[in-house]
Amino acid sequence: MAALTGAWPVARLTVRLRRGLHTARKLHHQRCVRVRFAPSPTGMLHLGGLRTALYNYLFAKSNPGGKFLLRIEDTDQTRLVPRATEKLEEMLSWAGISPDEGPSQGGNYGPYKQSERIELYQESIKVLIQNESAYHCFCTPRRLELVRKEAGRRGETPRYDNRCRQWSSSEVKEKLARNTPYVIRLKLEDVAEPWDDLLKGRTSHNLADAEGDPVLIKSDRYPTYHFANVVDDHHMGITHVLRGDEWQTSTPKHLLLYKSFGWDPPRYAHLPLILNKDGTKLSKRGDDIQVEHFKD
Numbered sequence: 001m002a003a004l005t006g007a008w009p010v011a012r013l014t015v016r017l018r019r020g021l022h023t024a025r026k027l028h029h030q031r032c033v034r035v036r037f038a039p040s041p042t043g044m045l046h047l048g049g050l051r052t053a054l055y056n057y058l059f060a061k062s063n064p065g066g067k068f069l070l071r072i073e074d075t076d077q078t079r080l081v082p083r084a085t086e087k088l089e090e091m092l093s094w095a096g097i098s099p100d101e102g103p104s105q106g107g108n109y110g111p112y113k114q115s116e117r118i119e120l121y122q123e124s125i126k127v128l129i130q131n132e133s134a135y136h137c138f139c140t141p142r143r144l145e146l147v148r149k150e151a152g153r154r155g156e157t158p159r160y161d162n163r164c165r166q167w168s169s170s171e172v173k174e175k176l177a178r179n180t181p182y183v184i185r186l187k188l189e190d191v192a193e194p195w196d197d198l199l200k201g202r203t204s205h206n207l208a209d210a211e212g213d214p215v216l217i218k219s220d221r222y223p224t225y226h227f228a229n230v231v232d233d234h235h236m237g238i239t240h241v242l243r244g245d246e247w248q249t250s251t252p253k254h255l256l257l258y259k260s261f262g263w264d265p266p267r268y269a270h271l272p273l274i275l276n277k278d279g280t281k282l283s284k285r286g287d288d289i290q291v292e293h294f295k296d
């Protein structure tokens with residue numbers, strides 16, 4: 001203690017602490033809360049989705065300068081529904097949830113539809129290929145099916161065997177030059193790095209135990225949900241992700257993506273599932289849980 005006070009007189013120490021606190025507060029205010037609701041446009045909004053939107057909205061509004069964004073995740077070209085975005089916006093506005101930024105409101109971080117941000121994902125994936133966090137997979141659907149079946153037969157989790165990690169850059173170039181179809185996968189790490197969930201505390205999940213290297217870019221050049229979601233959250237300055245429990249097992253994948261890019265991740269909070277009266281999980285199907293059902 002004597003040595004400490006000798007080097008740092010108490011008064012000086014207090015001033016430094018106060019300055020530190022002041023800087024921390026200033027930094028905190030510079031980075032106002034930004035949250036998003038990011039549904040796929042299916043044409044319907046169910047209660048679970050509305051609850052997620054509401055929590056995000058309330059969280060934004062309870063923080064000075066907080067912003068609530070609506071982002072439409074429409075990169076799955078097989079699931080497009082006409083007028084789905086408009087219907088979603090109508091539902092949110094009926095519930096009194098109005099986004100500060102979104103496809104209709106605009107904003108400085110747009111476009112707010114993923115199908116209009118494809119170039120960003122294509123540029124971003126180059127970074128991960130370059131730093132070897134991601135790689136080209138040339139496996140045919142038939143091979144993938146066989147690998148899965150074989151694993152199942154051995155009583156293991158059916159998953160991709162990460163075979164294409166082995167190709168050298170010249171082998172990859174050669175295959176690309178021959179126009180071999182491919183997807184791009186993320187190299188999973190065989191560790192379960194824990195994270196601090198705002199609701200659940202210290203949480204961890206070893207992905208590599210449960211699945212093979214996940215696809216980031218599909219063979220049609222469109223990004224998968226996980227990739228586009230992380231790239232957009234980063235570029236839209238999202239500070240907190242409040243989402244349903246069902247996404248918790250994907251969080252390590254998202255954190256690994258942030259790490260691979262060298263970006264700071266947002267804070268995560270996973271909301272418990274909405275249950276039926278008898279404690280069973282509320283299904284996503286059925287009219288009675290569609291918000292539209294309560295509207296008239």
Ligand SMILES: [Zn+2]
Binds near residue numbers: 136137138139162163
């Ligand atoms: Zn492969």
